[in-house]
Amino acid sequence: MTDIKIPKATAKRLPLYYRYLVFLHDEGKEKVSSTELSEAVQVDSASIRRDFSYFGALGKRGYGYDVVNLLEFFKKILNQDTLTNVALVGVGNMGHALLNYNFKRTNNIRISAAFDINPEYTDTIMNGVPVYQNSDMKYQIGQQQIEIAILAVPKDQAQEITNQLVDAGIKGIMNFTPLRVSAPSDVRVQNVDLATELQTLIYFLEQDKH
Amino acid sequence: MTDIKIPKATAKRLPLYYRYLVFLHDEGKEKVSSTELSEAVQVDSASIRRDFSYFGALGKRGYGYDVVNLLEFFKKILNQDTLTNVALVGVGNMGHALLNYNFKRTNNIRISAAFDINPEYTDTIMNGVPVYQNSDMKYQIGQQQIEIAILAVPKDQAQEITNQLVDAGIKGIMNFTPLRVSAPSDVRVQNVDLATELQTLIYFLEQDKH
């Protein structure tokens, strides 16, 4: 596939572009300019062109980008042509919210297995997703060849569960706990730290006042 | 207060440092070195020293940083000495999860008002937080002098509600919807885009394979 060196900052914006392209396509739009895209996704238009340019020229000067073209292209880059199954560990409040989050619609991602220790939840189906006991983790993840897990357990279980996930063969973890879990270097951990985000927002706001 | 120019990247790490300092303090630790901190928050130790240095010399050579000192300092910088009230709009799945999220414990942040359109939820108390009708938004936010709101509504209401929030005097929005809402430049919007995060993780994972 694309073995060109893509800057990390660019890679993080790709899904954003993709989502808006899907929207444009649904609207029946045929072409789009970097300026227009810029307004919608709130990224500088020059950055957008630069980002796109890493993949080779996709647009036409004086015309813009062809929506369908771009969409097809991004679909491949982002593996959107195949459904990605992910696991969810912890179906408490946050986990439950994530089960209801529609990843599939625009992103072709599906939570295909959930795990919990609470017997009140386990061995049931929540939102169409089977909830297994934690002890089934290794087996299910192996069976379903899942590589990505969402970690939504209380923080005192975070490291322990992470170890189990790694042992089960998980290669990417989206970590919703406030703990920075440690994992082998070939396992990618993406932290989603809500309290920190809020705190940062408050900090910037305070700065803005001066 | 601190009118020094702090790099954005540094600012984003401050809450992280703060949280670990609280933990250390609870543990009764008196001093901490940049190396030790580095392991816990997973930030390069040189970066930590650099970050701290923007605030002036806070540590002692050959000794490390005094936990209580540092904690007091960060508490002020991050406004942790006063309770910050925030509003939550939308008490559906995600909103509900956020109501249960304990921001107060380590961050001195409290959701003090929630809003929704669903009469099933409004005029009740959820998790100790009063849920008002959207029409009460301006009044309540004004009364309680709330400056920050968490936006957790379906995406087709996102822009509309954002406008109302801005009108009510909100200055910072943590946006959980996948839509990039637009707001005046004096209103800060922080996007928490779960599908994008997951998608990015998948992308990087795919890259790692080659």
Place this chain on the structure above:
DNA sequence: TCTTGATAATGAAAACATTCACAAATTTGA
């Protein structure tokens, strides 16, 4: 077929962020 306005591509510069590496200060232990 010209001309004009729109718009992508891109080299170069600037801004921003991280990392290295070491002197200076301090602690520790003998």
Place this chain on the structure above:
DNA sequence: TCAAATTTGTGAATGTTTTCATTATCAAGA
């Protein structure tokens, strides 16, 4: 008391990302 060990603070180097500014190309209308 002194030498060894520790650890900060920071100049300089390096790396990354954004922004600027120019050029090349295209569509469409006269």
